[in-house]
Amino acid sequence: MNQSLYDAVFCVDVGGQKIDPFAAATIDFGKVIGDMKLGGYEITSLHVAEFIVLHWLDDIRKNKTQLIHDTMDMDNRDDFCRQKYGLSWKDIDALDPTSDFEFDLKSGQVILFLAHDAQYKEDAYMKMFGQELNRFCQETGFLYTKLGEAI
Known part of the structure; x- marks a missing residue:
């Protein structure tokens, strides 16, 4: 994809300044777009963010x-789960990442957050997947908001 087409599809104009929601991504963006094309997805900023x-x-x-x-x-x-992860087995079993997490694209930035009904699980998610979340945010440039504060 050439730069002008990329800018037209993905960059958002905020106050006269173009913001690229994927500028900080160190992931293989070409592979993501290729996989999306194979799957028949429409290539938009929102769909790319959703796919990732x-x-x-x-x-x-x-x-x-x-x-x-x-x-x-x-x-x-x-006992094993409490010692290794700091959570009970039932607490771990109750985590449902595919429905507990949500995202949005605001002012050219992809923002992740826990759904309203899942916010009480935030400590459990941080204990179990905090490192993976931080790594994901570093690799993608996406932000995770933790009850009002971004990490």
């Missing part, structure tokens, strides 16, 4: 599912 976020949330869900599966038959699974 949903792939990350699916990876988090897979990690959680694997942990639940690995500890399912343990007699001491609750």
